[in-house]
Amino acid sequence: xxxxxxxxxxxxxxxxxxxxxxxxxxxxxxxxxxxxxxxxxxxxxxxxxxxxxxxxxxxxxxxxxxxxxxxxxxxxxxxxxxxxxxxxxxxxxxxxxxxxxxxxxxxxxxxxxxxxxxxxxxxxxxxxxxxxxxxxxxxxxxxxxxxxxxxxxxxxxxxxxxxxxxxxxxxxxxxxxxxxxxxxxxxxxxxxxxxxxxxxxxxxxxxxxxxxxxxxxxxxxxxxxxxxxxxxxxxxxxxxxxxxxxxxxxxxxxxxxxxxxxxxxxxxxxxxxxxxxxxxxxxxxxxxxxxxxxxxxxxxxxxxxxxxxxxxxxxxxxxxxxx
Numbered sequence: 001x002x003x004x005x006x007x008x009x010x011x012x013x014x015x016x017x018x019x020x021x022x023x024x025x026x027x028x029x030x031x032x033x034x035x036x037x038x039x040x041x042x043x044x045x046x047x048x049x050x051x052x053x054x055x056x057x058x059x060x061x062x063x064x065x066x067x068x069x070x071x072x073x074x075x076x077x078x079x080x081x082x083x084x085x086x087x088x089x090x091x092x093x094x095x096x097x098x099x100x101x102x103x104x105x106x107x108x109x110x111x112x113x114x115x116x117x118x119x120x121x122x123x124x125x126x127x128x129x130x131x132x133x134x135x136x137x138x139x140x141x142x143x144x145x146x147x148x149x150x151x152x153x154x155x156x157x158x159x160x161x162x163x164x165x166x167x168x169x170x171x172x173x174x175x176x177x178x179x180x181x182x183x184x185x186x187x188x189x190x191x192x193x194x195x196x197x198x199x200x201x202x203x204x205x206x207x208x209x210x211x212x213x214x215x216x217x218x219x220x221x222x223x224x225x226x227x228x229x230x231x232x233x234x235x236x237x238x239x240x241x242x243x244x245x246x247x248x249x250x251x252x253x254x255x256x257x258x259x260x261x262x263x264x265x266x267x268x269x270x271x272x273x274x275x276x277x278x279x280x281x282x283x284x285x286x287x288x289x290x291x292x293x294x295x296x297x298x299x300x301x302x303x304x305x306x307x308x309x310x311x312x313x314x315x316x317x318x319x320x321x322x323x
Contacts, residue, residue, distance in 0.1 A: 003310055007048045007058060011041060014062045015069070030094045030106040031113075034073045037089040042205075042318075043176040044069040049314070050180025050194055053307025061183045064129060067117035068176045071133070074110035075140060077103050082148065083231055111137070121183075129179050136175040143168025150234050158239045162203070169209075170202025193301045200294035201315050204287045208321060210235035211283045214271050226267035232257045236286060240279035249277045291319040 015035065020028035044065035051061035079085070080093040081103050087093060095103035114137075118129045146164040150156045177198035181191040213228045214237060228235050234257070241253050253273050256266055274280045294315055298308055 003313060004045060004049075007045045008041065010058060011044050011048060011062065011065055011069075014066060018066060026098075026102060027106055027109055030077070030098055030102055031073075031110055033097065034077060034088070034094055034106075035069070037091055039073075039089050041069065043072055043172060046173065046176040046198065046314075047180035047183075049307065049310055050177045050186075051184040053303040053311070054181055054184030054186045054190070055304070056184040061180050063117050063120045064179050064183060065176075067114045067129075067133065068172070068179075070110050070117060071114035071137065072172060074107045074114065075144075077107040077110070079144065081107075082144070083227070085227060125182060128182055132175060132179060136171050139167045139171045143171075147233070151232055156234050156239070158236070158243065161234065161236065161239055165206040166199065166203060169206040170199045173202030173205065174198035190301060190303075193297055197294050197297040197301075197311070200290050200297065201318060204290035204294065204315075205318055207236050207283055207286045207290065208319070210237060211280065211287070212321075214267075214274060215280065226264075226271070229256075229267050229270045230262045232260075236283050237274045237279045240282040241273055241277045244282065245273070245277035245279070249273050287319055291315050 020032045020035075022028070047061045047065040047068055048058040052058045076088060077094045080088055081095045081100050085093050086096050091097075093103075094106065115130065115133065118126065118133065121129055143164050143166070146160070147168055150161065150164065174195040175198070178191045178195040181194045186194070210228065213235070214226060216225055218225045238253065238257070241249055245253070253270065256270050256273075259266070295312060298311060301308070
């Protein structure tokens with residue numbers, strides 16, 4: 001997306017000037033490592049875009065954008081430990097490269113740094129940013145707990161699953177846009193509309209992530225394909241099988257999810273059920289629906305036409321992404 005390149009350059013330059021302390025090496029090297037792995041950097045870019053959309057310079061949002069990126073990567077380190085994920089962004093996960101204790105402590109340090117990043121902001125704006133960061137951080141933890149709970153629960157409804165991904169993933173996307181809007185001097189009402197747009201976009205993003213976890217190209221996806229299947233995670237694909245699959249498909253899926261087997265045979269078999277039941281197609285319809293609902297939120301938002309166009313283009317690219 002060429003129109004995002006200026007934000008990417010701006011943020012990457014800022015990240016480069018905010019290197020970690022050299023000592024203690026065991027604490028800060030893993031932080032530098034996870035941040036250096038890149039990734040899509042969607043959340044910090046959204047903060048910069050939102051600030052400029054409301055008429056302020058995107059440079060004003062750089063500390064907040066870094067806060068979002070540091071917080072997001074903190075959650076990835078801890079998530080990978082909980083999931084025992086060996087790979088992150090095509091490279092060894094932090095706990096795999098070092099050890100679990102290092103991952104826990106470095107992750108804790110990143111959570112603190114996410115708040116420190118907001119210190120350049122003053123007075124009422126600082127209070128709003130801090131409060132919304134705390135609210136969002138707690139919601140992300142709630143979402144992660146639901147995610148872990150669902151791994152062992154037999155009956156998890158689609159609505160419960162959607163609420164889990166709203167908390168675990170979507171609220172941070174909304175948060176990025178909302179704090180960017182505030183820094184751009186948006187009213188609370190305008191900032192909330194942009195937050196709602198971000199949450200809906202975040203839902204589409206996570207459901208696409210669920211789909212790509214099963215059907216993505218490992219070279220593009222940057223994570224272990226089939227990881228959710230091996231961990232018996234009941235993603236939207238699982239729920240769609242249980243909703244629309246035939247008796248045979250449901251029975252076979254339950255049998256696979258009742259085992260602790262972690263091999264490629266399980267991944268292949270479950271993916272075939274996802275395809276034959278129509279679950280894979282249904283998941284893509286969810287992505288399209290949430291993206292369309294997100295665009296509707298923008299219709300009543302008074303921002304620059306260029307800003308609105310950029311956000312729509314961003315959402316369209318997110319919906320069609322392959323990694």
